[in-house]
Amino acid sequence: MAIQRIKLAHIDYKSSLQGSYDKTFGKTKDRLRLKRFPEPDTTDFIKERMVPKLLERVQRTLTKDTILVCMPRKEGKLAPNVLPIKYTKLLSDIHNIPHIDLSDYLRVIQETSARGSYSAGERADNPFRISFNDTDTKQELLDKLSNKKILLVDDVITTGETSVVMATFLKETVPNIEIQGAHALAVVNNSGPTPRDIMRITEKLHAHLPKMDPNKIREDVHLALGSFTRKKAMRFEIGIKDLATAKMKYYDIKKDISKIQNGLGTSISEPVANKRANGINQLKETSTTYKNRRH
Structure with missing residues (x-):
């Protein structure tokens, strides 16, 4: 039976910070990846973009019982992208709420690289392969997220399709989970090609x-x-x-x-x-x- 895709609120769209993904973000991210995300450079890069308006927008979405859920890293990368989990941890510390890293529980494989080059519909036609690491980790995730409210966190939102796919998977898998939305450090706008x-x-x-x-x-x-x-x-x-x-x-x-x-x-x-x-x-x-x- 086909999974019914859920509707997901991307709290960064139609906001004063839409388009916060500028040319320097991609270049700096690539440079950090080549160096395997060294510290303190990586954390400093994230903190520079955690401006007050961004934090206020997150605060308006959170409730006292929200759990921040970091989008999982994809397999097959020489230097996995650690920006999402580092950003999630910083948000967790600032707002004093718990967080989990989906990479500890799930394996995610993409059929095609450079998914940022696709439209939402094209990304939907090229789905992720998502599976649990093992039976124990599946049960652990179910125990942590069943009947809970969560906010998905990533480093960049382009079309929003990635977070919709993950939210749909969680909704179909975790009993009574409430997904409040998705948030990212940067949002790609619809200006000209980079x-x-x-x-x-x-x-x-x-x-x-x-x-x-x-x-x-x-x-x-x-x-x-x-x-x-x-x-x-x-x-x-x-x-x-x-x-x-x-x-x-x-x-x-x-x-x-x-x-x-x-x-x-x-x-x-x-x-x-x-x-x-x-x-x-x-x-x-x-x-x-x-x-x-x-x-």
Whole structure:
């Protein structure tokens, strides 16, 4: 029988801090991971982002009997992401409430990496594999969370699909659990694609088009998608599946930007404000110049 996905309140969305995920967050997180999250650098990085408004928002959600539940780390990482548990522990100390780390109880495996590049629907189609470590840990988790109120905690929320999947699993597994919502240290907004997004799309195209100059591909990708919202760029990326689709997508980038717009449809936010409009005009001019140069 199919599991009924629950609705989950992401307390950081539609708040004054939405978009707190800036370029430095991703870069610093990558740098810390390469160094295997050294201390005190890692804790200092987290504390810098624990601004008063963020803590106030968490406080409004908590009750005296809330348990903070840290999202589990995924398997297969050379340096597992420890930001969520370190952040959870800091929140636990500040608000004087208990916390648990789901990594102590669950094994989580992702079928595909770079899930941050997918839309909510695409992430839902690529589910996690979640299982208990063993029978004893399952019973221990049930004992701790049955009939309890919890707040899920992570380091970053993108589409929110990850926490929905975990909340649904817990709701189906733990008797009478009340999930108050999900919270993260940073939230990815829907601005334009980041340099990492552009590079990832470039690498996908180049993997299927190895004879192409990767620098040229990156330049073309940036020109074509830089004026889109991040979600539109992600939706473009998910269509790159094999040689045929890579050729088609790259042809659209080079020859017909309007086809990309039409193909992405209107279900994802339109490009924003003047920067987006100016970018589209520049793309049209560049496309015309390219066509003239070819003829």
